[in-house]
Amino acid sequence: MIMPSDSSASGLLRTRREFLRSTMLGAGTAWTMPGFVAGTIALLQATAEGRPSPTTGRDGRILVILQLAGGNDGLNTLVPFADDADHRARGSLALPRTALLRLSDDCALAPSLGGLRALYDEGRLAIVQGVGYPNPNRSHFRSTEIWQCATDAHKVSKTGWLGRYFDNACDGAPNPTVGVSVSDQAPQSFRAARHPGIAMSSPELYRWVHGQDEALEDAFAALNTPEEENDDMMAGGSIPMPAGGKSGGPDPADESPLAFLERTALNTQVSSDQVRAVASKAGRDTGSQPAGGRLAQSLRLVSRMIAGGLPARVYYVSHGGFDTHNNQGGERGSHQNLLRQMDEAHHRLSLGVCDPAPRLARNRSGSGAGPRLSTASTSDARLMVGQNGG
């Protein structure tokens, strides 16, 4: 890689990032730079020019996962109402049968899921029942982990099912924001060898916070972008070039800790820039929608990111508080309220996001230019049929 001996000599104080963008892509030819750096630079360039990202393109499908956190009571969500044994065993937890929304002869949706019922009628809803694993672990915590990592009940895995997808499906064009968890933490399902996605609760905060100071910003960018190859490892700041040049990303096993940190630092800048560029393009959250609680807020954020063209394939939103146990409260109780919120969430997403702009409305009828959206709600099921004791 060719770098100027000293930027200040040319009289311009350019950030390293700007320099990388301008020269590397223009110069072409004999790069022995690792593929992932080139790919990341390409992403930076694309973001800066507002082009659609190479990852999702125009036909890329986006998956939004709504996790019902705490262990949803599946039997009060999709009710096997024809089954007497269930009704008897549930005691005070059972819902009155007249209020249920029938889907078939033997199962019905809970009363608050009117929106889902409508989707079902339109043929846009699929329900997968009875998903489980052998020898269910009764510890909620461990059980959640088993679900998120999709492993056998007695194995402990370092990667989650989504993380493995990110690693395998997205390695060609490395994309730090391939998966976005709308919260301060990424779920265990995101754990990956190379591409764990990002966790972000707000675009404004997903950045290096330092007060407004351009000098600081420039220095920070310089310190967190890979430099040219440097023989002296102690000088800190070199990404080892794998022999043979541009093939894919570095093997994590070979990468030194410092190189790994630098790669992550670069991804951090890229994803932070991307997210903020997208957020500003999609406009501020106008608040024209009613407040609607945290779930609604998170989904508005997802909508902004999608509308703004963030190249994420998977969004993950957690809707909390399903560990209501015995305090669910029947038809008007807390459980049904949570389900209602989830129902509204699905409804909004199925309309092609909250913003009723004409482009997106067209998307609904299939002729628009936006991404195609799939939504999934998941939860770890409640394991006891009867009421939980004391």
Add this chain to the structure above:
Amino acid sequence: MLDPITTPDWSLAETVHLLNRAGFGAAPAAVREWHALGRTAAVDRLFAAEESAALTSARPAWFSMEKYRDLAIAVRDERMALAAEKGNPAEQKARQRRLKQMTQDRQQAAEAAGWWLDRMYATRVPLVEKMTLFWHGHFATSLEKVKDPYLILQQNELFRSHALGNIRELAKAVARDPAMMIYLDTDQSVQTKPNENFAREVMELFTLGEGHYREQDVKEAARALTSLKVNRLLGRSFFHEPSWDDGEKTFLGERGRHQCDDIVDIIFRKPECARFLGEKLCAFFISDSASPELAAAVAEALRRHDHAVAPVLRTVFLSAEFYAPHHRRAQIKSPVQFLVQTRHALELDDLPRPLQLGILQQLGQVLFRPPNVAGWDGGRAWINTNTLLARYNVAGFLLKGPDSRYRPPLAMGRNAASKDTRAARDRLARMLSRRAVVRMSAMVTPDQRRDPAAALTALSERVFQAPLRGADRLPFEKFLARQGGRELTDAALASLLHLLMSTPRYQLC
């Protein structure tokens, strides 16, 4: 491979390396003090020093066996009384009691974790606290399931008292530790239905590793462990003869009417045990990508010393290999290491505990709540775009307080929505805003303020504990060049420190 180092003198860089790995780092003045001792005397001090009396006696107020027992009895009586009543009011009261217990548990858990963190910073025996942390990650036990902070703190004390001792004896004590017994269901194990959880994990994760035992061994070990029970009123375990399966068992090839201790003894007779533990110690103290030869050398030392930690670590800390350049600044700091080491670098003697706990939560390591029984993965697993940003932003907050515009996470331990907690948060915020978090004058002389290059040298040495040379100085020098005035203000120095800490390099120790 662990041949002793023969050079009589040692450099400041080597002192730093020892203090960072055998402990949680130290401020520049302390580093010079340790350096002056000479290598051998410094290593001696790691093992021989005594903890200060103040730290030895300080414990959270509720951590006493008598108080625990009295409270447990009161709770039991209340529960029995409520069970005798019938109807909704009784259920209401029971629910309220449960909520109250949960709130108290959360509060005490936060106090226990905060107590330990401050101890890690102030301790005179950093190696003991570092090994305590090692054991906490190794014999992972989580409050998530155990729920009782008293039992978890009791386990923490067990790790501390055995920190540098014999691992086999520690393993026996852990098998009988109430928190571990609850976590891995030993307390529910009976003759007719032996629970295999602990039996499996003790071999798979604690001593031998996968592939060095058979399923049948798990079953036999489970039978041997059927006698242990937890007395919930006293927070102690005991041997309950009627539930012991006293029949003949064959475990790892040895026959006998094995009981809990026998199982541990048999395991530790296997060479795989020293190999497994040696690898873990090697990864924790030297390198997580150490060569098989190096890990084997540590294992060999463990065997030679019959699984005693102190002589093995002494050998490591006096070996040439330990100080090899490729092992230095090559370990990614855990969140705990990051926090405590940063406190030393910035000499933050006084740091509010809710802030410390909030930081650890943000960085992904909550004390007493390891993610699963395998503990924390460590190394690169600590770092992703989010946690890296969090480290950078936390550094900014520690340096500039509210001026950094970063809203730090605070872990109060109480119910977050309660009026009580909001009031506490406000008090904390006022406290943080009034007081300068870091004292710049303690770190930079007036002369250095007037000489940016000298200021950079002083502060980069404090932060990186190594000289910053050549091209690496450029970004910082450029930043300093854009600061106005004849001398660097506190704000400019804070920003410089923030930059120094917002680098990949700062994450290594």
